[in-house]
Amino acid sequence: EAGVVQSPRYKIIEKKQPVAFWCNPISGHNTLYWYRQNLGQGPELLIRYENEEAVDDSQLPKDRFSAERLKGVDSTLKIQPAELGDSAVYLCASSFLDVAEQFFGPGTRLTVL
Amino acid sequence: GEDVEQSLFLSVREGDSSVINCTYTDSSSTYLYWYKQEPGAGLQLLTYIFSNMDMKQDQRLTVLLNKKDKHLSLRIADTQTGDSAIYFCAEINQAGTALIFGKGTTLSVSS
Numbered sequence: 001e002a003g004v005v006q007s008p009r010y011k012i013i014e015k016k017q018p019v020a021f022w023c024n025p026i027s028g029h030n031t032l033y034w035y036r037q038n039l040g041q042g043p044e045l046l047i048r049y050e051n052e053e054a055v056d057d058s059q060l061p062k063d064r065f066s067a068e069r070l071k072g073v074d075s076t077l078k079i080q081p082a083e084l085g086d087s088a089v090y091l092c093a094s095s096f097l098d099v100a101e102q103f104f105g106p107g108t109r110l111t112v113l
Numbered sequence: 114g115e116d117v118e119q120s121l122f123l124s125v126r127e128g129d130s131s132v133i134n135c136t137y138t139d140s141s142s143t144y145l146y147w148y149k150q151e152p153g154a155g156l157q158l159l160t161y162i163f164s165n166m167d168m169k170q171d172q173r174l175t176v177l178l179n180k181k182d183k184h185l186s187l188r189i190a191d192t193q194t195g196d197s198a199i200y201f202c203a204e205i206n207q208a209g210t211a212l213i214f215g216k217g218t219t220l221s222v223s224s
Contacts, residue, residue: 004155033211040216040217041216041217042117042201042203042214042215042216042217043156043201043212043214044214045210045211045212048210048211055210056208056210056211091155091156093155093156101158101161102158102212103158104148104155104156104157105155106153106154106155107154107155
């Protein structure tokens with residue numbers, strides 16, 4: 001069974017440019033999470049979806065970040081415009097019903113120059 | 114607020130035991146977790162413990178939980194070079210909606 005798939009794995013952009021990350025969760029997992037992991041830190045939740053509904057987006061900087069999960073399966077996280085401080089690894093995770101057992105993708109490493 | 118603290122580095126020799134420690138703040142956490150992250154990879158769930166337990170053993174891994182002191186530890190027996198990675202302790206947030214991670218402990222295993 002395929003795990004959580006993320007693309008691209010790496011992205012380098014200049015500040016003020018837009019960028020988008022894609023995530024496909026494990027088949028059948030209704031809950032999807034986007035985390036940001038800064039260098040030397042643990043992951044921090046940005047947004048959590050149950051099916052197509054965002055149930056916790058309190059930590060998502062809504063002035064520049066947006067996310068969608070239109071059909072309750074795959075999801076896209078967008079930053080527009082990107083700032084230098086957005087350089088991080090963006091991790092997607094999924095779980096079946098329960099927040100307890102989350103499976104993580106390999107992440108997208110974003111570098112903003 | 115919710116917070117998880119870990120020591121940042123641990124260095125051991127191959128074959129020795131490793132003990133990684135963690136303290137957490139939310140006494141209502143139902144589950145506590147240990148994740149492993151290898152370079153360039155996502156997080157892999159190693160093991161977890163339910164809050165009404167004080168110990169859980171899974172092959173080379175032993176988790177000890179001291180609820181009174183809010184202290185969690187992960188012991189890796191017979192540590193191998195392949196165990197070199199960053200280990201994250203995590204608890205569920207009060208809302209029960211997400212995991213709160215520590216900053217991670219980098220385990221370095223020398224042969």
